[in-house]
Amino acid sequence: MARKLRKKYIENELKRCQRRFQELLENINIGILIYETYDSGETFIIKDVNSGAEKIEKLTRDALIGKNVVDALPEVKSSGLLNILKRVYKTGNPEHYQIGIYKDENLTGWRDNYVYRLSTKEVVVVYKDETERKQIEEKLLKSEERYRNIFESIIEGIFQTTPNGRFILVNPALASMYGYDTPEEMITAVEDIQRLYVNPEDRLRFKRLIETHGFVKGFESSQYHKNGSQIWISINAHAVKDKEGNIICYEGTAENITLRKKAEKELLEQQEELRSLSKRLVEIEEAERKRFSQELHDTVGQNLTAISINLNIINAKIHDIVSDDIQTRLKDSLVLLEQTTEKIRNIMSDLRPSVLDDYxxxxxxxxxxxxxxxxxxxxxxxxxxxxxxxxxxxxxxxxxxxxxxxxxxxxxxxxxxxxxxxxxxxxxxxxxxxxxxxxxxxxxxxxxxxxxxxxxxxxxxxxxxxxxxxxxxxxxxxxxxxxxxxxxxxxxxxxxxxxxxxxxxx
The missing domain is CATH 3.30.565.10 (Histidine kinase-like ATPase, C-terminal domain)
Incomplete structure (x- = not known):
């Protein structure tokens, strides 16, 4: 009696275990396919399938169970998974195998498979549909590749540095700008960015600006080329901060403006030369004005004064001798002479006012x-x-x-x-x-x-x-x-x- 009760108990426990196992298979978010073979691993028949596999394959249990795997799931053969089933069946060693399903070079499916052989000679494939994750990864890779192509081909220098002055990232354009063959060479060679600055105070000013405002725009400084020559660089950069607001790094772009600076310097020098010439011309003009005014005063002015004195003397001497017509003409000449003298004085004043020199x-x-x-x-x-x-x-x-x-x-x-x-x-x-x-x-x-x-x-x-x-x-x-x-x-x-x-x- 006791033996029968124990047997009954064991049978009930086995049923409960089977139910738990079945519930587990049905509720986990992965696919499970159980295969059996009757020809020593040449042909595999689907013996059981869980609901996860139904969702992944978009097929019902009835459409799968009892079917040759090649007929039910043709991609098993084309993807190479069938060979894995055969090998695991023969060796008994579990294997991990990934399957990528593509259509017109676009990823349409991705399976992450783990294949085991049970002691019953059945082969189990536990797998997960990783299509969405893989598609995202591929998009990220393509995006990174595009970014890398832009990063490496853009003519502007791109950089990322630590606040302490070490390069983290450098693109080929920036390395070439400073005379280095590769970005790696520049990152290794430049241990302290401040040493690139001809005036180290410029680096400190750069840090003060970016730490105060969070960015700098059009920051110009003279820096050293690898060969020791000096180049002019214009930087646009911003500070990258963590959640606490601490600066992690600086990143931005750099442009070589040496030719522009050289042109500006030459233009300033030319302007300075023109201004010096202009100043000299003004000085010459003022000297000539002064000389001409003095000449008018010393020659024309004195002559006009002498003529005026002579005409007045003549007018007094012949007043009672000459006709009224001649006296009228003489008086007109004196008026005209006075007007001319006044105009000469005005010209002299315009040329060089004596009041400016005297007072x-x-x-x-x-x-x-x-x-x-x-x-x-x-x-x-x-x-x-x-x-x-x-x-x-x-x-x-x-x-x-x-x-x-x-x-x-x-x-x-x-x-x-x-x-x-x-x-x-x-x-x-x-x-x-x-x-x-x-x-x-x-x-x-x-x-x-x-x-x-x-x-x-x-x-x-x-x-x-x-x-x-x-x-x-x-x-x-x-x-x-x-x-x-x-x-x-x-x-x-x-x-x-x-x-x-x-x-x-x-």
Whole structure:
């Protein structure tokens, strides 16, 4: 009786184990196929299949069980899995085998198979559908390949560095930029990026900027080439941070701007040469003005004075002798001589005002303001306090001529009624301000049309002269190491501001 009960118990336990095993097979997210063979492993018949295999193969249990595996699942033969089944059956050694199923070079299926032989001589294939994961991997590989092709073929240098100054990643363009044959050579050779900088302070400034703002744009610095020569590099980079906000690395692009820098240097040198030439021409012009004015004074002026004295003496001597007609002509000649003398004086003043030489810039500005006002009817107010010491003559000349040019522009273009001139000299330097209450202009429009005042297309000739007048004013300011700025707004007048370093006459 006890033996029967024990047997019954064992049978029930076996049934429970079978149910658990079956439930396990049906609920796990993998496919299981059990094969049996009746011809020593030449032909394999599907004996059992779980629900996972049904889902993967998209076939029902009834469509699979009892079928020759080659008929039910043709890819088993084409993929080579059938040979694995035969080998495992014969050797008893489990094997891992992956199957890739492709259609028109596109991956349509991927199986990760583990093949075992049971003690019952049945062969079990446990496998998982890895198609989605494999497709993602292949897309990533293709994307990485595209990125790598771009990375290696782009003409801009690409880099990734540690904050401490070691290269992590370098593309061929960057390595070539610095004279290295390969990125690997550059990464190995450059142990401290700061040593690449001609001025090591530039590297520290780069780090301060990127750590403060998170990026740098157009950061230019002179750096060393592998052969020891110097090259100019422009860098765009940003900081890569972890979740806590700590900087992991810097990454960005670099461009070799050596040729551009060389061209800029040559252009600056040419500009400096032109300005030196311009300054010299201004000096020659002023010297010639002074010489010509002196010549007029010493020769023409004195001769005209002598003629005037002689005519007045003649007029007194023959007053009672000659006819009224001759006396009238003589008086007309004296008036004409006086007018000519006055015109010569004006020409002499325009060429080189003696008041500028004798009394200084402020006095000359006040004198010229009175003359300008009498000629144009525009009120001119001159203010300021001149220093006890005379400025360098070149500064006085430049500021006086700038004032003349600005007032000429005002008379021709602004329609102003009042002009205010202020001269300020202090420890900061010399500041000359010329403001009119005219119609003003749109400075942005002027820049587009390259005109100084009103950008009227009907007045191209006058505006061209005004533009060259502004250029002349700027060049005069630059010739004495000054800066000229024009401020204007339509309907609100125009202001010319000139700032010059203070240099006294030696």
């Amino acid at each position: 200084g810039l402020l006095a000359a500005l006040k004198w010229y303001g009175r003359i300008f006002s009498s000629r144009t009817g525009i009120n001119v107010t001159v203010g300021g306090v001149e220093s006890h010491e005379r400025l360098n003559p070149s500064i006085e000349n430049a500021l006086f001529r700038i004032t003349q040019e600005a007032l000429t522009n005002t008379a021709k273009h602004s329609r102003a009624t009042d002009v205010y001139i202020n001269l300020n000299i202090d420890d900061g330097g010399v500041c000359l301000t010329i403001y009119d209450n005219g119609k003003g202009f749109d400075t942005s429009l002027r820049m587009r049309n390259k005109n100084f005042e009103d950008p009227d297309p009907l007045n191209e000739k006058g505006e061209e002269k005004a533009r060259w007048g502004l250029i002349n004013m700027r060049e005069r300011a630059i010739s004495v190491k000054g800066e000229l700025k024009v401020e204007s707004e339509k309907g609100k007048g125009t202001k010319v501001i000139v700032n010059v370093p203070k240099v006294y006459d030696q």
